[in-house]
Amino acid sequence: MSASAIQAAPVPETFSDDDAAQARFEATRRYLAWRRRLLPLIATVGILVVWEASVHIFGIRPFIAPAPSAVVVMLVQKFGLLMSNLGPTAIEAISGFLIGNIAAVLIATSFVYQRTVEEAFFPVAVMVHTIPVMAYAPILVLLLGNGMAAKVAIAAMICFFPTLVNMTRGLRNVNPQHMELMRILSASPTEIFFKLRFKNSLPYLFSALKIAAATSVIGAIVGEWIGSTTGIGALIIQATYNFDSPLLYATIVVGSCFSALFFGIISWAERLSLKWNVAETA
Numbered sequence: 001m002s003a004s005a006i007q008a009a010p011v012p013e014t015f016s017d018d019d020a021a022q023a024r025f026e027a028t029r030r031y032l033a034w035r036r037r038l039l040p041l042i043a044t045v046g047i048l049v050v051w052e053a054s055v056h057i058f059g060i061r062p063f064i065a066p067a068p069s070a071v072v073v074m075l076v077q078k079f080g081l082l083m084s085n086l087g088p089t090a091i092e093a094i095s096g097f098l099i100g101n102i103a104a105v106l107i108a109t110s111f112v113y114q115r116t117v118e119e120a121f122f123p124v125a126v127m128v129h130t131i132p133v134m135a136y137a138p139i140l141v142l143l144l145g146n147g148m149a150a151k152v153a154i155a156a157m158i159c160f161f162p163t164l165v166n167m168t169r170g171l172r173n174v175n176p177q178h179m180e181l182m183r184i185l186s187a188s189p190t191e192i193f194f195k196l197r198f199k200n201s202l203p204y205l206f207s208a209l210k211i212a213a214a215t216s217v218i219g220a221i222v223g224e225w226i227g228s229t230t231g232i233g234a235l236i237i238q239a240t241y242n243f244d245s246p247l248l249y250a251t252i253v254v255g256s257c258f259s260a261l262f263f264g265i266i267s268w269a270e271r272l273s274l275k276w277n278v279a280e281t282a
Contacts, residue, residue: 066246071253074246082235082254089232090258092148092220096155097212097262103156104163105205111164112171112197129161133222141226151223151231158219159212166208170201206270213262221255 048068054060055067062070075082107125111118128136137154144150174197182192224233232255239248 100159170204
């Protein structure tokens, strides 16, 4: 075949088709990503607009339900007060989060390696978890005092049970073939735990940690309701007794934003830790 015939031969369209398919895939992925971001924002703005309009149209009194604009004004005016009260709550929530989850991971490990321990103490953990937080919170305040220790203990107890259940399942739910391979390779118990069991449990663990990130803040606030002069919970009680609804709503917004931020940090850590598990982090 002559050189001119080779040059005149048509170019296969396989590569161009692949490029077009890849471009469509990327466009779809970007569309879905923006959709996930914009839809909650649009819904939130819509709710706020309806709320603002309802307050003005129906003449709702401020001490019953303040307009969102009044809440924003209060956030600006009382920003220093809100941040000074957020500090103790954040410390209590984070400390309870760490203590509760570390204890849950350690006990879950003992459950996996010692069935007798699980059979003895798991029903106790279930019974404790069924007790409403408002029931045992005063008991912890009486035992530990009105300081930060009681609030940390309440936050830790709320975080404990979901992590215990998820971590136990994650450590135990190991592929038998993988376990057999580790034994064939003469892996030590420590290597089996960290390279197989613990790695397998990470998706379960992070699912529990994301729940605990929100519930730890709730536990700290509930503890402040029982007895405290500082913190988001104490400020909520003060605003309620003074019929200061704008401050009440502003305090709730600050607490919710901190909880959402905490959840976002755990989600970010999950994406970094589970890059190998695309299905879990997608």
